[in-house]
Amino acid sequence: xxxxxxxxxxxxxxxxxxxxFLYLPVLLxxxxxxxxxxxxxVWAGFSFKWYGELLRDASMxxxxxxxxxxxxxxxxxxxxLGTLAALVMTRMRRFPGKTLFGGLITAPxxxxxxxxxxxxxxxxxxxxxxxxxxxxxxxxxxIAHTTFALAFVTVVVxxxxxxxxxxxxxxxxxxxxxxxxVFFLITLPIIAPALVSGWLxxxxxxLDDVVIASFVSGPSSTTLPVKVFSSVRxxxxxxxxxxxxxxIAIVSVCAFIGWWLMSRSEKRRRRDIQLALQEHD
Numbered sequence: 001x002x003x004x005x006x007x008x009x010x011x012x013x014x015x016x017x018x019x020x021f022l023y024l025p026v027l028l029x030x031x032x033x034x035x036x037x038x039x040x041x042v043w044a045g046f047s048f049k050w051y052g053e054l055l056r057d058a059s060m061x062x063x064x065x066x067x068x069x070x071x072x073x074x075x076x077x078x079x080x081l082g083t084l085a086a087l088v089m090t091r092m093r094r095f096p097g098k099t100l101f102g103g104l105i106t107a108p109x110x111x112x113x114x115x116x117x118x119x120x121x122x123x124x125x126x127x128x129x130x131x132x133x134x135x136x137x138x139x140x141x142x143i144a145h146t147t148f149a150l151a152f153v154t155v156v157v158x159x160x161x162x163x164x165x166x167x168x169x170x171x172x173x174x175x176x177x178x179x180x181x182v183f184f185l186i187t188l189p190i191i192a193p194a195l196v197s198g199w200l201x202x203x204x205x206x207l208d209d210v211v212i213a214s215f216v217s218g219p220s221s222t223t224l225p226v227k228v229f230s231s232v233r234x235x236x237x238x239x240x241x242x243x244x245x246x247x248i249a250i251v252s253v254c255a256f257i258g259w260w261l262m263s264r265s266e267k268r269r270r271r272d273i274q275l276a277l278q279e280h281d
Contacts, residue, residue, distance in 0.1 A: 026248065033241035050238040051246075057239060063227035070138060070223065071206040074145040078202040079195055081146070082153030087183075089154070090161045108151040117215030120144040124216060136218035144212050149202035156201065160194035161187070 033051075037044035054060060085105050092098075108116060120143070124135035134140065164187065172182045188195075210225040217226055228240055 029241050030245045030248065033238065033245040035238060035241075038238060050242040054239045054242045054246075060224075060227060060239070060243065063222050063224045066138065066221055067207055067224040070141050070145060071203045073142055074149055074206040075199045075203040077142070077146045078149040078153045079157075079199050081150050082198055082202075083157050083191075083195065085150070085154045086157040086161050089158050105154050106151050108148050109155070113148075113209070113211035116148055117144065117212040120147070120212065121215045134218070136216055136221070138221045140216040140218075141213050141221060141223065144216050145206040145209060148209070148212060149205045152201050152205065153198035156198040157191060157194050160191045164190055 034046055034048060035043055036047035036049065089098075089102055089105075120140070121135065124133065124140050124143075127133040128135040168186055168190075169182050172186050173179070177185065208225060209223070210229050213223045213226050214229075217223060228243070231237060231240060
């Protein structure tokens, strides 16, 4: 073995240990999801019975449907509000209170989830006393998750807009386009990847949240993470392993499709550049 090969062995070992630490528990979870036994420590044979039990669990499916709806609308609202906040932070001139505005927008990034959930609950209770507002329900969870995810979307979109060449927008305005037309025809297509990233991040944060939702969820609006957490406290059911395996499979398929689309777009872009260079020559 060459000296270079010997020098790489420690790196490969460390890399293998790191990936094992990250993904070995996931693989074990997927393995135990096809275990016939109810006990997570006893292997009783290969079976998909717990997937059938999961699909027959009406309360679990209802919680999943509630989480998906809330996550979808949270991601949409967070992208719209986060884009507006990013425009204020990167495109508007300095105004009194701009620093305070930026601090308030990004405060949920460093604020504990318990504080956010408790403050949201107290606010909803106060609104319920004044306007007969239901303090616990899907609307409350949606508002709380949007407030939490808004900070992450704003950071993602702001970083992309800060790198955007302003001369493109200025050239469009010199040609007679107003600011709204410039935003939709110039700015929006350029920052589209950041908007997609922000949407996916907000969707994931909402779908994964337990602490905030546990404060503002009601009996008819229990989200999937809260339902799973409640089930695990009473004892680990193999249905939870089956649910986690299905979620991992769905996320993996979506990630593969996203990678394939991005790779295809990049190849098309390189081909267009090469054709443009050949025509120029």
